[in-house]
Amino acid sequence: MLYNIFIDPFVQMVQMPDLLVQTLWEGLVSGVLYALIALGFVLIFKASGVFNFAQGIMVVFSALTLVGFYAKFSSWGFSGHAAAFLALLLAAGVMLVLAMLVERVVLRPLVTQPDIILFMATFGITYVLIGFGEIVFGGDPKQMIANELFLPSGSVDIEMLGGLVSLQKIDIAAAVIASLMIVGLALFFQKTRIGRALRAVADSHKAALSVGISLNQIWVIVWFAAGLVALVTGIMWGARSDVSFALEIVALKALPVLVLGGFTSVPGAIVGGLIIGVGEKLGEFYWGPLLGGGIESWLAYVIALVFLLYRPQGLFGDKIIERI
Amino acid sequence: MFYRETGQFKQNYAADSAVFPILQDRYGLAIIMVIAFVAIPMFGSEFLLASVMIPFLILSLGAIGLNILVGYTGLLSLGTAGFMGVGAYAAYKLSTMFPQVNILVWILCSGFFAAGIGVIFGLPSLRIKGFYLAVATLAAQFFLQWCFVRVAWLYNYNPSGAIEVPGRTLFGIAITGPMATPVNRYYVVLGVVVVMTLIASNIVHGRIGRTWMAVRDMDIAAQLMGIRLLPAKLLAFAVSSFYCGVAGALMVFLWLGAAEPSAFDIKLSFLLLFMVIIGGLGSLIGSFMGAALIHILPIFIRALPESLGLPVAAATVEHLTYLIVGALIIFFLIVEPHGLARLWQITKQKLRVWPFPY
Numbered sequence: 097m098l099y100n101i102f103i104d105p106f107v108q109m110v111q112m113p114d115l116l117v118q119t120l121w122e123g124l125v126s127g128v129l130y131a132l133i134a135l136g137f138v139l140i141f142k143a144s145g146v147f148n149f150a151q152g153i154m155v156v157f158s159a160l161t162l163v164g165f166y167a168k169f170s171s172w173g174f175s176g177h178a179a180a181f182l183a184l185l186l187a188a189g190v191m192l193v194l195a196m197l198v199e200r201v202v203l204r205p206l207v208t209q210p211d212i213i214l215f216m217a218t219f220g221i222t223y224v225l226i227g228f229g230e231i232v233f234g235g236d237p238k239q240m241i242a243n244e245l246f247l248p249s250g251s252v253d254i255e256m257l258g259g260l261v262s263l264q265k266i267d268i269a270a271a272v273i274a275s276l277m278i279v280g281l282a283l284f285f286q287k288t289r290i291g292r293a294l295r296a297v298a299d300s301h302k303a304a305l306s307v308g309i310s311l312n313q314i315w316v317i318v319w320f321a322a323g324l325v326a327l328v329t330g331i332m333w334g335a336r337s338d339v340s341f342a343l344e345i346v347a348l349k350a351l352p353v354l355v356l357g358g359f360t361s362v363p364g365a366i367v368g369g370l371i372i373g374v375g376e377k378l379g380e381f382y383w384g385p386l387l388g389g390g391i392e393s394w395l396a397y398v399i400a401l402v403f404l405l406y407r408p409q410g411l412f413g414d415k416i417i418e419r420i
Numbered sequence: 421m422f423y424r425e426t427g428q429f430k431q432n433y434a435a436d437s438a439v440f441p442i443l444q445d446r447y448g449l450a451i452i453m454v455i456a457f458v459a460i461p462m463f464g465s466e467f468l469l470a471s472v473m474i475p476f477l478i479l480s481l482g483a484i485g486l487n488i489l490v491g492y493t494g495l496l497s498l499g500t501a502g503f504m505g506v507g508a509y510a511a512y513k514l515s516t517m518f519p520q521v522n523i524l525v526w527i528l529c530s531g532f533f534a535a536g537i538g539v540i541f542g543l544p545s546l547r548i549k550g551f552y553l554a555v556a557t558l559a560a561q562f563f564l565q566w567c568f569v570r571v572a573w574l575y576n577y578n579p580s581g582a583i584e585v586p587g588r589t590l591f592g593i594a595i596t597g598p599m600a601t602p603v604n605r606y607y608v609v610l611g612v613v614v615v616m617t618l619i620a621s622n623i624v625h626g627r628i629g630r631t632w633m634a635v636r637d638m639d640i641a642a643q644l645m646g647i648r649l650l651p652a653k654l655l656a657f658a659v660s661s662f663y664c665g666v667a668g669a670l671m672v673f674l675w676l677g678a679a680e681p682s683a684f685d686i687k688l689s690f691l692l693l694f695m696v697i698i699g700g701l702g703s704l705i706g707s708f709m710g711a712a713l714i715h716i717l718p719i720f721i722r723a724l725p726e727s728l729g730l731p732v733a734a735a736t737v738e739h740l741t742y743l744i745v746g747a748l749i750i751f752f753l754i755v756e757p758h759g760l761a762r763l764w765q766i767t768k769q770k771l772r773v774w775p776f777p778y
Contacts, residue, residue, distance in 0.1 A: 147551050202750055206754060209757045211551070213697070216698075216753055219693075219694065219749060220749035220750035220753065221746065221750070223743070223745055223746025224742075224747055224750070226743075227743030227745075230735075231743070348686065352558075352559075354555070355556075359552075394563040397555065397558050397562055398559050400555060400559070404544065404547070404552060405544060408552060409552075416549075
């Protein structure tokens with residue numbers, strides 16, 4: 097038994113390095129996608145202190161909007177790359193409208209309430225989006241318009257370590273786009289006027305207000321940014337599997353990523369996502385059979401829990417200072 | 421005019437510290453009890469008993485359990501459904517292993533198993549706080565649900581993977597299984613819920629409840645005042661999980677009759693959290709109000725188009741229900757973030773001074 101737990105998996109790893117690399121790669125890829133969802137959470141949490149449960153459904157909703165617009169265009173005989181990008185623009189527009197609505201209808205009246213109330217309010221948003229999305233777009237899974245958006249398909253097989261490692265091109269694209277987006281966000285936060293305002297709001301709402309930063313405006317911007325991140329995440333997830341409300345479950349996976357990285361840290365979301373993704377796949381592949389399989393569903397949470405016991409604020413979170 | 425404490429003098433300490441100090445409140449409670457114990461079983465239809473009242477009472481019990489943790493102790497938990505599942509599976513195993521023992525004993529005993537599991541998963545709560553703790557309890561939720569699927573011993577190697585409730589009797593009357601009538605099941609559920617609510621009320625109004633509330637308001641300050649945090653938090657986890665476990669056992673044995681592991685998935689956890697927050701954090705009556713709203717409202721919305729004769733597809737109604745419930749959650753949070761219990765309090769305050777508002 098102990099041999100099976102502590103020695104055998106490592107022996108397997110050494111004996112079949114190509115399989116290990118394949119597993120690692122799959123872990124990294126799902127890690128990138130978890131990280132993207134977590135990124136949306138972090139953006140909103142930093143700027144408004146709202147733990148946005150609706151991020152997961154925003155991913156589904158934005159992807160559905162994109163596919164829905166494209167389907168509408170092609171039914172009018174307007175299809176191809178131009179239509180796809182127009183649909184993309186329109187979907188981004190919808191996310192902007194959503195951000196404004198959320199700010200106006202939900203956040204503004206609840207501004208001084210405790211965190212848990214705001215958390216519950218995002219649950220309400222989730223339900224509304226699920227109901228609205230199902231009524232408008234229907235519940236059946238849809239094909240993501242990957243080709244029209246110039247996303248590659250197929251796979252690259254690399255011969256290494258005495259075996260074939262197959263990398264999906266879409267996964268490579270996802271990794272590249274995710275990195276670009278993270279760099280873009282970092283620049284936006286560090287270099288632009290609005291980025292500075294965002295960081296000021298994250299530090300202290302009152303201080304930001306007193307130097308003339310409009311909280312309402314910042315919140316719209318942040319929710320819009322989170323919406324854009326959701327859109328990109330939705331495209332990437334959708335290109336790997338179909339676009340459907342099943343994606344919602346994946347969003348729950350972003351929670352351990354968040355606590356691992358810390359709620360307020362953008363790099364934390366990335367590193368946490370990669371750790372969870374890789375840990376989950378390795379655990380499932382090498383240790384899963386010992387427990388009867390399916391441990392992927394809770395392994396991420398347990399990894400996060402163990403990390404939390406050592407660092408209660410997550411890996412990169414702000415140090416928790418408690419005062420009386 | 422009718423609702424005020426004028427002229428009701430308290431002449432001893434017991435009367436002064438009563439849970440319901442005002443006479444009219446006590447009358448109101450008595451009327452509710454009469455309605456619950458006599459009127460509803462007498463005049464209620466089978467649908468009302470089996471699909472409205474029994475689930476409502478069971479969910480209220482679960483909501484009370486969660487409220488003890490979230491509302492009174494301030495520990496956010498998303499693992500409620502997992503703990504309910506522990507209660508359900510424990511009751512199932514116990515009652516199939518020892519069928520001769522009274523089923524009610526096993527339903528109550530199953531709470532202790534849930535409490536034990538709850539304490540184990542509550543251990544990190546000393547170091548982890550707030551939303552971080554919520555995610556930690558998600559680990560409990562997913563791990564326990566995985567156990568219900570994978571550990572075949574728990575469901576007696578049943579090929580369907582579900583647990584089916586055996587028929588059991590209480591004093592010669594069938595209360596579980598297909599033979600039990602809704603009225604009998606309703607009485608058992610009502611009895612358990614009333615007694616456990618009474619116990620919960622005594623706990624939260626006493627020393628332990630005050631300890632929990634001190635921890636909730638600021639745990640460091642509570643520690644400085646001499647409250648030992650670990651026992652206080654673990655006790656909250658234990659009592660809360662006990663309530664949830666009993667609610668889970670009741671849910672399978674007296675409501676559903678059979679359950680698959682998916683009955684205890686994360687949606688149930690969220691549902692209970694809604695009830696607690698909409699009803700009012702830190703309020704027992706709020707737990708009942710929240711359960712009533714969240715459980716009965718969708719039933720009402722689903723029945724509405726049919727009764728109005730509108731031709732709406734069933735799937736659309738389901739989605740509309742989502743939409744409306746979501747919108748109502750936001751609406752209630754904006755109107756009264758402290759929940760229905762606070763609305764009730766305000767109403768009582770208004771009644772006190774009515775009709776002269778000064």
